[in-house]
Amino acid sequence: MPYQYLNVETKGPVGVIALDRPDALNALCTPLIKELEAALAAFDADDAVGAVVLTGGERAFAAGADIKEMAGKTYADCVRENFITDGWEAASHLRKPLIAAVAGYALGGGCELAMMADFIIAAETAKFGQPEITIGVIPGAGGTQRLARAVGKAKAMDMVLTGRTIDAHEAERIGLAARVVPADALLDEALAAAARIAGMGRLAALAAKAAVNAAFETTLAEGLRFERQSFHALFSTADQKEGMAAFAEKRKPAFTGR
Ligand code: CAA
Numbered sequence: 315m316p317y318q319y320l321n322v323e324t325k326g327p328v329g330v331i332a333l334d335r336p337d338a339l340n341a342l343c344t345p346l347i348k349e350l351e352a353a354l355a356a357f358d359a360d361d362a363v364g365a366v367v368l369t370g371g372e373r374a375f376a377a378g379a380d381i382k383e384m385a386g387k388t389y390a391d392c393v394r395e396n397f398i399t400d401g402w403e404a405a406s407h408l409r410k411p412l413i414a415a416v417a418g419y420a421l422g423g424g425c426e427l428a429m430m431a432d433f434i435i436a437a438e439t440a441k442f443g444q445p446e447i448t449i450g451v452i453p454g455a456g457g458t459q460r461l462a463r464a465v466g467k468a469k470a471m472d473m474v475l476t477g478r479t480i481d482a483h484e485a486e487r488i489g490l491a492a493r494v495v496p497a498d499a500l501l502d503e504a505l506a507a508a509a510r511i512a513g514m515g516r517l518a519a520l521a522a523k524a525a526v527n528a529a530f531e532t533t534l535a536e537g538l539r540f541e542r543q544s545f546h547a548l549f550s551t552a553d554q555k556e557g558m559a560a561f562a563e564k565r566k567p568a569f570t571g572r
Contacts, residue, residue, distance in 0.1 A: 364512025378422025
């Protein structure tokens, strides 16, 4: 499918989606979000793809929701359209592992979109922030919730109330970014991480992602039960037999995703 606001390709077992609206610093207008939803769904359904990388450009991952598009909306418009819901949540619903590779601005909805990924690899040029308060609103795509869970109350309040932008090293220090890499190595690092994940047993990767996510959505007791059930269930897979046999035989496993 041809996309206006995205570049979409596969690199081996990795699906790569690059936001491509450079004139507006990849501001997340509704047509872009609809395209993103479609591209993510296509990769989720593609058996050849084991992990997905979501990236932007050099200047911006995304500078937020499209302010010009939403400036005139009323409360009634937002409620009727279910604004910042349809399509926006697609990244958080992807079953396959998703890495956000962030260079430049990841502000507002851009930061929120990055946080929907399973982890963020940041270029040294990355700048993260939730500046919505500076334009009279608050984060609307999960910023108050995912940021607080990722970095704790103090930093989340600091960022959401002051709207200040943090650099890549601060983002890594506080647990928002998993790694910081030189800007020119960003895509290679993200692709290597995604390819490594895609080379694991696919069912184990899905289960691992779902289990870590459960830690943010349930009690410890429930989460531990969920983890234990998933762990036990993986002993019914061919990949568990292959992985453990390969270890004993001192060879690389040949996983089949079964
Ligand atoms: N929406 C629409 N257009 C945007 C945009 C956005 N979020 N961010 C940047 N642009 C546009 C600018 O209007 C400009 O377009 P024109 O050339 O047509 O004027 C172009 O992108 C380049 O931007 P700047 O000239 O402003 O570039 P800069 O280098 O001077 O500044 C910036 C960069 C600091 C990121 C600045 O663009 C900025 O502050 N952008 C807005 C950031 C923001 O407030 N994001 C939150 C949006 S609200 C939200 O996301 C709600 C939610 O929770 C979902």
